[in-house]
Amino acid sequence: MDVDFGSFRLKRTERLLLGPDGPVELSARSFDILAMLLERPDEVVGKADLFDTVWPGLVVEENTLQVHVSALRKLLPPETIVTVHGRGYKYAGPKPLAAATEASNLLKPSIAVLPFDNMSGDPEQDYFSDGITEDIIAELGKFREFLVIARNSSFRFRGKSNDLAEVAKGLGVQYVVEGSVRKTGDRIRVSVQLTDAASTAHVWGEHYDRELDDIFAIQDEITQMIAARLARQTRTAIAARARSRPTDNMSAYEAYLRALQLAAVYGAAHEAEPFLRQAVKLDPRFAAAHAMLGVVEILKFFWIFYDSDYLHSALERAKTALQLDPDETYGHLATGFALLYLRQFRQAEISLDRAVALNPNDPFILSIRALFLNYTDRPDEALVEIDQARRRDPYAVGWYEDFRGIILTTAGRYREATACYAKMADVPRWSLVRLVVCHCELGEIEQAQDALAKVKARYPGLRLEEIVDSEVDFYVNPAVCRRYRDILRQVDGRE
Numbered sequence: 001m002d003v004d005f006g007s008f009r010l011k012r013t014e015r016l017l018l019g020p021d022g023p024v025e026l027s028a029r030s031f032d033i034l035a036m037l038l039e040r041p042d043e044v045v046g047k048a049d050l051f052d053t054v055w056p057g058l059v060v061e062e063n064t065l066q067v068h069v070s071a072l073r074k075l076l077p078p079e080t081i082v083t084v085h086g087r088g089y090k091y092a093g094p095k096p097l098a099a100a101t102e103a104s105n106l107l108k109p110s111i112a113v114l115p116f117d118n119m120s121g122d123p124e125q126d127y128f129s130d131g132i133t134e135d136i137i138a139e140l141g142k143f144r145e146f147l148v149i150a151r152n153s154s155f156r157f158r159g160k161s162n163d164l165a166e167v168a169k170g171l172g173v174q175y176v177v178e179g180s181v182r183k184t185g186d187r188i189r190v191s192v193q194l195t196d197a198a199s200t201a202h203v204w205g206e207h208y209d210r211e212l213d214d215i216f217a218i219q220d221e222i223t224q225m226i227a228a229r230l231a232r233q234t235r236t237a238i239a240a241r242a243r244s245r246p247t248d249n250m251s252a253y254e255a256y257l258r259a260l261q262l263a264a265v266y267g268a269a270h271e272a273e274p275f276l277r278q279a280v281k282l283d284p285r286f287a288a289a290h291a292m293l294g295v296v297e298i299l300k301f302f303w304i305f306y307d308s309d310y311l312h313s314a315l316e317r318a319k320t321a322l323q324l325d326p327d328e329t330y331g332h333l334a335t336g337f338a339l340l341y342l343r344q345f346r347q348a349e350i351s352l353d354r355a356v357a358l359n360p361n362d363p364f365i366l367s368i369r370a371l372f373l374n375y376t377d378r379p380d381e382a383l384v385e386i387d388q389a390r391r392r393d394p395y396a397v398g399w400y401e402d403f404r405g406i407i408l409t410t411a412g413r414y415r416e417a418t419a420c421y422a423k424m425a426d427v428p429r430w431s432l433v434r435l436v437v438c439h440c441e442l443g444e445i446e447q448a449q450d451a452l453a454k455v456k457a458r459y460p461g462l463r464l465e466e467i468v469d470s471e472v473d474f475y476v477n478p479a480v481c482r483r484y485r486d487i488l489r490q491v492d493g494r495e
Contacts, residue, residue, distance in 0.1 A: 003038050004384045006077065006094035010038060017075075024075055029054055030068045037081060037091040046088040077416060094411065095380035111226075112149040112171045113137045115158045116179040116190075129181040130155075132190070136177070136223055146227070149173060168197030175203070177226060186211060192222050247289075252282035256289050263292065270300055287328045291321035294334030301341065302430070306470050314338040329358040333365050340372050345476055348372060363389040367403050376476045379411035405431055410480070414438040429458050430471040433484065440487050448491045455488075464488045 003010045009018040015031055017024040026034070032054045037045055051060055069089060073081055080093035113136055118129040133155075140148045149171050157167050164176050179192035193205035204225060208218045247253050256279045259272035273296050279289035294317030301310035315338050321331035336351030352369045359365060366389035373382035386404050405420035417438045421427050427435060432455045439448035459467050468485045475481060 003096045003098065004387070005038060005096045006380075006383050007387050008076070010035060019075075026075065027068065027071070030071050033065075033068055034072055037089060038096045041091045041096050044084045044087045044090045050088065077413065094383055094413075097381065097384050109175060110147040110149070110173040111140065111175040111177065112154045112157075112167065112173045113140065113177040114167065114179075115155050116181050116192075119180045119182040119189075120184065125183060128183055132181055133179070136226075140223055140226060147173075164195060164197045164200060174198065179222075188218070190218055190222070192226075194226055247279075247283045247286045249283040249286070252279040252286055252289065255279040255282065256286070256292070259289075259292060263296065270296060270303060272296055273300075285324055287321045287324035288330065290317050290324065291328045291330035291334055294318040294321065295330055295337065298334060298337050298341070302428075308342070311338040311342055327358060329355050329362070329365070332358065333368060336372070337368050340368075340375065341474055343474065343476075345372075345376055349376075364399075367399060370407065371403060374407045374410050375474050379407050382407045383411065402428060402431055406434060409434040409438055410475075412441075414441045418442070427454075429455070432458070433468060433471045433488070436491055437484055437487050440491050445491065452488065452491050464492060 002012060007020045008024075010016075010031075011018065012035065015028070017026045017031065017034070033050060036050060036053055047062065047065060050065060054065075069081060069083075077093065080091065082090050082092045084090055113133055116129040116133045118126045120128075137148060137154070140146060153171060157170065167176055168174070174197060176195050176197050177192065178195070179190060182189040188208075188210060190208045191205075192208075194203040195201065196203055206222070206225065208221075210218060247256070255275045259275035259279065262272040262275070273293070276289050276293045276296065279286055280293065283289070294314040297310045297314035297317060301307065301314075304310070314334050318331045318334035318338070321328045322335070325331070332351045332355040336348045336353075336355060339345075339348035339351060349372065352365075352372055355362075355365045356369055366385055370382040370385035370389065373379070373385060383404070386400070386407060390400050390404075401420040401423045405417045408414070408417035408420060414437075418435065421431055421435050421438075424431075432451055435451040436448050436455060439445070439451060455467060459470075462470075465485055468481060468488060472484050473481050
C-alpha cells in the first residue's frame with residue numbers, strides 16, 4: 001500500500017519515493033529503511049531490527065546504516081528521522097497515511113483497443129492488423145484526458161471481442177474499440193467501432209476503403225474520431241448524472257461563466273459578484289449561481305475584514321441553492337465554509353464531506369477541507385489534503401502556498417512554512433501573523449520583527465491581541481491562539 005507523509009509519497013510496489021518536485025533518487029537500502037520507519041511511526045526502531053530487515057543474513061557495520069540514514073535526512077524535511085541514542089531511530093515527520101486513490105483516474109474515460117481482426121485470410125498478415133492496432137493505441141495514449149490500456153493487456157483478449165462485458169470487466173474499462181483489416185493488393189479496407197461496454201451502446205463506427213498508401217491517414221482519422229467521440233460521450237454522461245443544463249437562460253449562463261473566470265483569481269473573487277447577481281436576477285432558479293454567490297460572500301468576510309454578517313449571508317445563499325438543487329456542490333461547500341468560521345465544526349464537517357463526495361477532484365473544495373482539518377487539530381491530514389488539491393491544480397497561484405503555510409505553521413514545521421510564504425508575491429494579513437510566529441520559533445528575531453511591522457501597518461489602531469483574535473481565532477483548540485498571542489507580545493517587546 002502506498003503511503004503519504006507530508007508532501008511525499010512512498011510507492012511500495014514500484015519502490016519509488018515521490019516528492020513535491022517528482023521522483024526522488026533513493027538507494028534500495030535507503031528505501032527499505034524509510035519504509036520500515038514509516039511502518040512503525042510511533043516506535044523507536046532498533047538498529048538490530050533494521051539490520052535484520054534491510055541486510056538479512058549479512059554482517060554490516062553500524063557506519064553503513066548511519067550513511068543511509070544521513071542520505072535520507074538530506075532528502076527529507078528536517079527532523080523527519082531522529083536518532084534515539086543507544087536505541088535506534090524514530091520517524092518524527094507528518095503522520096503517515098494510506099495514500100488516497102487518485103479519483104481523477106477514476107473519472108477519466110478508460111478505453112481498450114482490441115487487436116483488429118485480420119480479414120485477409122492469410123495468417124501471415126496478422127502483423128499488419130496488429131501494427132495498425134498498436135499505432136492507434138500509441139496515438140490515443142498521447143491524450144492525457146483518457147486512460148488507455150496498453151497493448152500487452154488488450155492483446156490478451158484477442159478473439160474475445162464478442163463478449164464485451166468480459167473484456168470490460170477484465171481490463172476495467174468503460175469503452176472498447178474493435179476493428180478489422182482486409183488488405184488486398186494495393187487496397188485496404190478498415191472497419192472500426194467504439195462501444196460503451198456497460199450499455200453495449202454503439203458510440204461511433206466507420207468503414208474505410210482506400211489505397212494502401214492512405215493507411216497513416218486512416219489511422220490518424222480513427223484516432224481523432226475516437227478521441228472526439230469519447231470526450232463527447234464522457235461530457236454527456238457527466239451531464240446526465242446531474243442536469244442537462246444549469247439554466248435555460250443563456251444570458252444568465254454567460255454572466256455565470258464570466259463570474260467563474262474572475263472567481264478563479266486568488267484575492268479577486270469579489271469582482272465576480274456583479275455577474276453572479278446578474279445571473280440570479282435573470283434566472284432566480286439558477287442554483288449554481290446562488291451557491292457561488294455564497295462562496296463570494298465568505299471571501300468578502302476575509303478580504304473586507306471579518307464581518308460575520310457575510311457568513312450568515314453566505315448561509316442564506318447556500319440554503320437557496322440547495323433548495324433548488326440538493327446536489328449543488330458549491331452549495332454544500334459554502335455551507336461548510338461558513339460554518340467553519342462560525343466555529344460550528346461538526347456541522348461544517350458534514351457539509352464539506354458532502355461537497356468532496358460530490359466532486360472529489362475540485363481543488364478548491366479539497367483546499368477548504370484541508371483548512372478545516374487544520375483548524376480541528378489535524379494538520380498532518382490537512383497536509384495530505386492540500387497536496388491532493390495541488391495535484392489536481394499544479395499551476396495554482398496564491399492559494400496553495402498560503403494555505404499550506406498556514407497548515408505547516410500549525411504543524412510546527414516553521415522552516416517549511418516560511419518557504420511557502422517566500423513564494424508569494426504578497427503575503428495576506430492572516431499569514432503575516434503566522435510568519436511572525438514562524439521566524440520567532442526559528443530564533444530569527446530580526447525577521448520576526450520585520451514581519452510584525454508589516455502586520456501593524458495593516459492594522460492601524462488595533463492591539464496585538466485584537467489582531468490575533470481577528471486572524472487566528474478559528475481553532476478548536478484555544479491554546480493555539482494563546483501561544484500566538486504570547487509570541488507576538490514577545491517579539492513586540494524586543495523592539
